[in-house]
Amino acid sequence: MSVILTIAKRDLKAYFVSPKGGAILFFFLIFMGSFFQNFVASYVEYQQRAASMGGQAPTLEQLIRAFFYNFNFIMILVIPAVTMALFSEDKRNGSLRLLQTAPVSAAQIVLGKFMAAVSIMTIVLVASSVYPLYLVKYGNPDTAIIGTSLLGIFLLMTSQLAFGLWVSSLTSNQFLAFLFTMFGLFLLLVLNWLAPSLTGGGIAEKIIKYIASTDHLDVFLKGMISVSNLTYFLCFTGLFLFLTNVSLDSERWR
Amino acid sequence: MIEVKGLSKRYGQLQALNDVSFTVEKGQIVGFLGANGAGKTTTMDILCGCSGADGGSAKIAGFDITEQPIEAKKRLGYLPDVPPLHTEMTVEDFVTYAAKLHKVPLNALSARVNDTLQRLSLMEVRSRLVGNLSKGYRQRVALAQAIVHDPEVLVLDEPTEGLDPGQIVQIRELIRSLAGKHTILLSSHILSEVQNTCDRIIIINKGRIVAQGTYTELTRNLAAESTFRLRVARDAGNALVKIKNLPGVVHAKLEESQLGDIQAIEFGMESSAKENTPEEVTKAVIEGGFGFRELSRKNKTLEDVFFQATR
Numbered sequence: 001m002s003v004i005l006t007i008a009k010r011d012l013k014a015y016f017v018s019p020k021g022g023a024i025l026f027f028f029l030i031f032m033g034s035f036f037q038n039f040v041a042s043y044v045e046y047q048q049r050a051a052s053m054g055g056q057a058p059t060l061e062q063l064i065r066a067f068f069y070n071f072n073f074i075m076i077l078v079i080p081a082v083t084m085a086l087f088s089e090d091k092r093n094g095s096l097r098l099l100q101t102a103p104v105s106a107a108q109i110v111l112g113k114f115m116a117a118v119s120i121m122t123i124v125l126v127a128s129s130v131y132p133l134y135l136v137k138y139g140n141p142d143t144a145i146i147g148t149s150l151l152g153i154f155l156l157m158t159s160q161l162a163f164g165l166w167v168s169s170l171t172s173n174q175f176l177a178f179l180f181t182m183f184g185l186f187l188l189l190v191l192n193w194l195a196p197s198l199t200g201g202g203i204a205e206k207i208i209k210y211i212a213s214t215d216h217l218d219v220f221l222k223g224m225i226s227v228s229n230l231t232y233f234l235c236f237t238g239l240f241l242f243l244t245n246v247s248l249d250s251e252r253w254r
Numbered sequence: 255m256i257e258v259k260g261l262s263k264r265y266g267q268l269q270a271l272n273d274v275s276f277t278v279e280k281g282q283i284v285g286f287l288g289a290n291g292a293g294k295t296t297t298m299d300i301l302c303g304c305s306g307a308d309g310g311s312a313k314i315a316g317f318d319i320t321e322q323p324i325e326a327k328k329r330l331g332y333l334p335d336v337p338p339l340h341t342e343m344t345v346e347d348f349v350t351y352a353a354k355l356h357k358v359p360l361n362a363l364s365a366r367v368n369d370t371l372q373r374l375s376l377m378e379v380r381s382r383l384v385g386n387l388s389k390g391y392r393q394r395v396a397l398a399q400a401i402v403h404d405p406e407v408l409v410l411d412e413p414t415e416g417l418d419p420g421q422i423v424q425i426r427e428l429i430r431s432l433a434g435k436h437t438i439l440l441s442s443h444i445l446s447e448v449q450n451t452c453d454r455i456i457i458i459n460k461g462r463i464v465a466q467g468t469y470t471e472l473t474r475n476l477a478a479e480s481t482f483r484l485r486v487a488r489d490a491g492n493a494l495v496k497i498k499n500l501p502g503v504v505h506a507k508l509e510e511s512q513l514g515d516i517q518a519i520e521f522g523m524e525s526s527a528k529e530n531t532p533e534e535v536t537k538a539v540i541e542g543g544f545g546f547r548e549l550s551r552k553n554k555t556l557e558d559v560f561f562q563a564t565r
Contacts, residue, residue: 002354003355006351010340010351093339094336094339098340098399099355101302101304103327103328103355103356252303
């Protein structure tokens with residue numbers, strides 16, 4: 001365990017000695033801030049319009065959901081940047097040898113790097129939860145929805161990081177790792193909408209829709225926690241951590 | 255301490271290693287000598303568990319590197335050909351990190367790190383970033399990473415690569431001082447280095463071990479003939495013809511470098527030949543009026559052994 005922490009600490013520090021960690025936080029918060037500002041402005045505008053002209057007034061819960069949908073979208077750009085270097089960089093400059101010749105198992109290396117990635121994204125998540133907390137301070141939204149949304153986003157994030165970690169373990173080229181992770185995550189997002197045209201209905205469509213992350217996140221954003229969706233995210237994360245382990249082990253045979 | 259048996263490895267069409275076997279006894283320094291691409295790094299990578307072999311086995315302190323990797327790696331320090339450095343860390347942080355990875359107990363950690371930094375004269379750069387150091391310093395930081403946990407077995411892939419002559423002497427002394435307590439396998443393509451530091455020498459060529467033994471053994475075994483150097487005052491061409499025809503002389507040729515008008519001839523003699531061949535040669539030179547200047551026996555260098563073995 002202590003070795004996992006040693007590796008995780010070093011990799012987390014590595015984000016912040018280069019401009020990368022700062023850049024990730026900066027861009028994430030800038031984007032989320034501007035989205036939030038936009039949403040609040042339109043929320044207020046629609047509220048006023050509904051009051052003067054009648055019709056359905058928007059709810060704060062809708063605002064929160066819109067906010068987290070966008071969070072999900074920006075993660076597709078940020079997660080690849082977080083994971084791309086984890087193994088690729090070590091492979092390229094030879095420092096992977098340091099881990100390979102230390103009395104450390106492949107699983108410990110994978111978990112250490114995964115923990116570092118999860119830590120930095122958790123910092124990002126905690127920092128950007130100021131926006132929903134603003135709503136709590138100045139309005140009265142359903143706090144349970146904020147809670148489940150944060151949990152859903154966290155689970156989605158860990159699964160995406162596991163996927164990115166696996167891609168990074170396959171190549172020594174950071175840019176390729178970034179691209180493939182981004183394509184993969186984008187595919188997982190849109191698979192839900194592509195499914196009908198890909199399969200023409202039936203069980204195949206259901207399977208493809210199940211693989212896509214969108215529906216599973218939706219449930220959390222609606223304020224529910226279900227075992228089946230929890231299982232989806234945990235299995236997804238577990239599967240890709242396992243694949244990373246296999247890929248690292250097979251490094252010896254390539 | 256190190257036991258390698260029948261290692262073989264293919265990279266596509268290329269047979270990188272072919273039935274490589276050797277052992278290194280406890281406390282020895284063994285030199286692993288070969289041209290670039292001979293299979294040194296591949297052997298070391300397999301030995302240290304970074305790469306898998308197609309056949310054969312490698313053991314470190316009795317633990318098989320594929321079956322009990324954790325136990326084997328606990329007793330191993332490895333300096334790969336490309337220094338495994340994190341350039342964004344300071345020297346001290348990096349060495350501490352390596353020590354933690356190798357499970358140095360926390361209460362001994364700072365003492366071990368300090369001791370290692372002192373041994374490699376890295377104290378004055380301890381708080382500088384690894385990425386900002388010169389190549390020689392980086393090489394020493396990489397060496398620090400290999401010895402910080404005081405391993406029983408040290409595998410060093412070209413440890414003096416990129417160092418200046420002063421640093422080379424320093425590292426050589428350090429390696430010598432590590433002998434006895436540690437078992438060391440070091441690779442090099444610099445013959446004199448291996449000759450100076452190692453108890454035993456293993457020569458590898460095109461994935462096969464072509465010779466192994468102590469320096470004296472190698473030079474004795476591979477040199478079945480002794481070579482002499484003769485200098486005459488004039489007319490070396492005719493002297494050469496005369497010497498060639500003498501019994502016991504295996505080969506003779508004019509030496510390329512010529513000092514003034516004194517010309518040199520190099521000739522080889524079978525060790526089994528009659529002891530008086532040098533006298534015969536001297537006699538022939540004097541009788542021919544070539545002006546005898548010098549006759550000396552040439553010592554076999556490791557270069558000769560190396561070229562003979564890898565021919």
